Amino acid sequence: MLDVANLIKIRRDLHQIPELGFQEHKTQAYLLNFIQALPQTHLSVKKWKTGILVKVKGTNSSMLVAYRADIDGLPIEEETGLEFQSKHEGYMHACGHDLHMTIALATLEAMAKQPPENDVLFVFQPAEEGPGGALPMMQSEEFKEWWPDLIFALHIAPELPVGTISSKPGLLFANTSELFIDFKGKGGHAAYPHLTKDMVVAASGFVGELQTIVSRRVDPLESAVITIGKITGGTVQNVIAERARLEGTIRTLSPDLIPIIKQEIDSLKRGFEEMYDCSISIDFGANYYQVFNQSDLVDQFKHIVESSELEWKEAPAAMTGEDFGYMVRDIPGFMFWLGVDSPYGLHHSKLTAKEEAIPIAAKLVEKTLREMKSLNA
Ligand SMILES: [Zn+2]
Ligand SMILES: [Zn+2]
Structure with missing residues (x-):
């Protein structure tokens, strides 16, 4: 040696x-x-x-x-x-x-x-x-x-x-998946919100709703984590944001739970597109097996x-x-x-x-x- x-x-x-x-x-x-x-x-x-x-x-x-x-x-x-x-x-x-x-x-x-x-x-x-x-x-x-x-x-x-x-x-070690969510809507002047689709508000709402997947959609006897570690959006303080992006990760102790959580995130996506009249794209990035x-x-x-x-x-x-x-x-x-x-x-x-x-x-x-x-x- x-x-x-x-x-x-x-x-x-x-x-x-x-x-x-x-x-x-x-x-x-x-x-x-x-x-x-x-x-x-x-x-x-x-x-x-x-x-x-x-x-x-x-x-x-x-x-x-x-x-x-x-x-x-x-x-x-x-x-x-x-x-x-x-x-x-x-x-x-x-x-x-x-x-x-x-x-x-x-x-x-x-x-x-x-x-x-x-x-x-x-x-x-x-x-x-x-x-x-x-x-x-x-x-x-x-x-x-x-x-x-x-x-x-x-x-x-x-x-x-x-x-x-x-x-x-x-x-x-857990099962993991990356999570990247991009929001695109209609930006505009900060003083005319009714003429725009604000992606900062849409993304903020999305972060909140994501938390209900673990608390309301996952069997309480199973373990899961959804963490958003990074939010970016907008360009300047007095312009309503046309784009926003969330970056995070999903972790579960059971491999079967990852696809279930992904489906839930997809259904949130459809709801938010309807609610905020915007387009959302989701990329689940890299997956690691337990x-x-x-x-x-x-x-x-x-x-x-x-x-x-x-x-x-x-x-x-x-x-x-x-x-x-x-x-x-x-x-x-x-x-x-x-x-x-x-x-x-x-x-x-x-x-x-x-x-x-x-x-x-x-x-x-x-x-x-x-x-x-x-x-x-
Ligand atoms: Zn490492
Ligand atoms: Zn390492």
């Missing part, structure tokens, strides 16, 4: 070059450069778009075990003030994917030098934050050729201390964590989304949280991570890849 100073250097190098989904060119080059410098005897490498697949040939393989690391950053201006903060203005690794990649490289290095028994696949996946890289990657010939028998991934958890690992059997962990694998993993003298914490289900959900929909697998102890949460411009978590995670991922048994073993 690489020494700690090397691990920290890799993490800091990657932290400085955050790139958006499917634009991770520098990141891909950095990863490839590292991978090509490793002993190649047991390795095979394939590129897929801005992602990479690396297979390590096992010594006596009965299955292919995969570890997935997402590689993209976010359109957030970094405010950590760290000496190694992002060199890409307006972009930041604010979701810890720089750590996810570093942990994968460290583990890969160890395995290139001392191959595992089973074949192992490292999946460097682009575009987790959007538009979603997991599903198209799985549909590629490159991935299909190396289809894993089992897959796992981790995500940093700012709220957990270093040395704590957390997961749960069953549902870990992350559902296989119980038997989580049990095995929990034993590995406890035998590594790390702290195990049973995780609650969360309304966050992850496109890794598509991978564990079709491949037995699980995801877990890695404590990195930051006062700021994921996607915050001041998110930091304690780097002591990196060697801990690399050892744990390596041990898991080497020791994990398939479900029917």
Whole structure:
């Protein structure tokens, strides 16, 4: 395993070059450069778009075990003030994917030098934050050729201390859909509202009505969230707005509820078009499928964590989304949280991570890849 100073250097190098989904060119080059410098005897490498697949040939393989690391950053201006903060203005690794990649490289290095028994696949996946890289990657010939028998991934958890690992059997992350709503009506002078169709009023009313979907249309024993995080509209204070836009997200614990909520939003759209004499267009953007962990694998993993003298914490289900959900929909697998102890949460411009978590995670991922048994073993 690489020494700690090397691990920290890799993490800091990657932290400085955050790139958006499917634009991770520098990141891909950095990863490839590292991978090509490793002993190649047991390795095979394939590129897929801005992602990479690396297979390590096992010594006596009965299955292919995969570890997935997402590689993209976010359109957030970094405010950590760290000496190694992002060199890409307006972009930041604010979701810890720089750590996810570093942990994968460290583990890969160890395995290139001392191959595992089973074949192992490292999946460097682009575009987790959007538009979603997991599903198209799985549909590629490159991935299909190396289809894993089992897959796992981790995500940093700012709220957990270093040395704590957390997961749960069953549902870990929610089903999500983006939501973009555009309103277009007839603008005009602020003093003549009767001659116009005011899109600020229509959009405001829509935000209020959206709240009644969760409170009045969804079974109270089910869980759902509709959040509008951004409203834009109009041009100036004394002109009635011709256009307005709402941007938000839908989250549910059941995959069946997402289409029901979408239908309700469509029916609101028709009502509002009638009421406000305007046209409304809705774009549901990217959908992410729930992350559902296989119980038997989580049990095995929990034993590995406890035998590594790390702290195990049973995780609650969360309304966050992850496109890794598509991978564990079709491949037995699980995801877990890695404590990195930051006062700021994921996607915050001041998110930091304690780097002591990196060697801990690399050892744990390596041990898991080497020791994990398939479900029917
Ligand atoms: Zn994220
Ligand atoms: Zn993330």
